[in-house]
Amino acid sequence: MKADDRFLKQPKDFWATVRTISQEIGYTNRKDKTILVPTIGNVRAAFFKLNLSMKRIEDSNGKLTPFGECLFDYYEYRADILNNFVKNQLMNREEAEKLFMEVRKDNSFQCPLPMNKQSGDKKNYAFLTGMVNMLIESNIGNLPCNYDPRSLTTITHDSMPLRTLSRRVDGAFPAVINPVAIWEIKEYYYTKTFGSRVADGVYESLLDGMEIEELEEAGHARIQHVLIVDDYFTWWSCGRSYLCRIIDMLHMGYLDEVIFGKEVVDRMPVLVEQWKRMLSERSANNFEPKS
Numbered sequence: 001m002k003a004d005d006r007f008l009k010q011p012k013d014f015w016a017t018v019r020t021i022s023q024e025i026g027y028t029n030r031k032d033k034t035i036l037v038p039t040i041g042n043v044r045a046a047f048f049k050l051n052l053s054m055k056r057i058e059d060s061n062g063k064l065t066p067f068g069e070c071l072f073d074y075y076e077y078r079a080d081i082l083n084n085f086v087k088n089q090l091m092n093r094e095e096a097e098k099l100f101m102e103v104r105k106d107n108s109f110q111c112p113l114p115m116n117k118q119s120g121d122k123k124n125y126a127f128l129t130g131m132v133n134m135l136i137e138s139n140i141g142n143l144p145c146n147y148d149p150r151s152l153t154t155i156t157h158d159s160m161p162l163r164t165l166s167r168r169v170d171g172a173f174p175a176v177i178n179p180v181a182i183w184e185i186k187e188y189y190y191t192k193t194f195g196s197r198v199a200d201g202v203y204e205s206l207l208d209g210m211e212i213e214e215l216e217e218a219g220h221a222r223i224q225h226v227l228i229v230d231d232y233f234t235w236w237s238c239g240r241s242y243l244c245r246i247i248d249m250l251h252m253g254y255l256d257e258v259i260f261g262k263e264v265v266d267r268m269p270v271l272v273e274q275w276k277r278m279l280s281e282r283s284a285n286n287f288e289p290k291s
Contacts, residue, residue, distance in 0.1 A: 024046040027240060109133070122190050127187065128230045146174070149168055180278040183227070186201045192233075194242075205227050209249060209252075227246065
């Protein structure tokens with residue numbers, strides 16, 4: 001899924017407000033386990049407790065300001081997209097394995113089909129990563145792709161490093177040097193709890209997005225940043241608050257797209273076509289970033 005245009009390019013204080021309210025009143029309804037939409041009463045109580053002013057959200061007569069209207073529109077949107085779309089895209093292990101086999105069929109792929117990091121009976125293919133790789137190979141033609149970068153993403157100028165990202169990503173097109181797109185994959189089909197490793201994965205994506213934003217501000221063409229996640233138990237049963245954070249990151253501009261579970265089959269071919277056009281345009285324009 002891509003961001004809703006209504007909430008892109010909101011100022012930093014808008015997202016500070018979103019986070020503050022969510023942190024104070026919570027992200028989910030405890031009774032029915034759905035994503036919470038705060039009321040104006042909830043927000044007033046939270047701001048009173050935190051000794052914060054409501055003047056950006058409502059006027060002296062209690063009428064919502066344009067900022068306040070956008071804020072509550074966003075909460076409604078975030079709850080709706082998670083409750084009614086994202087939840088239904090997430091798969092369990094059995095569903096992911098079945099879809100993996102459907103994508104693989106009898107084709108002879110050259111891309112890596114890595115195994116997961118489990119042992120014993122849990123040892124199997126990394127289903128989501130394998131599907132991403134196969135779908136890219138099926139649509140990429142004869143162009144190169146780095147399915148498993150073993151080095152940091154680097155952007156160059158005049159054959160010298162201009163920026164180098166802090167973390168290794170899970171894939172880069174066409175290469176880890178001067179990519180037009182990078183992606184990260186978070187699949188947790190065998191986890192039994194929402195641990196710190198999963199939470200860290202969300203914040204790592206945030207760091208990558210912030211570095212890409214700084215790079216763009218320095219004059220480089222946009223690098224498309226995609227996050228691909230799956231496992232119903234991990235993300236929905238245990239990690240709904242982190243799904244909210246992912247939707248926030250998407251609309252803050254730190255991610256260009258988030259792909260949830262089975263959505264990968266429809267969205268990856270579309271993204272690959274976009275990447276191919278981006279690469280062609282960049283080559284035609286002989287783009288070189290500013291120093």
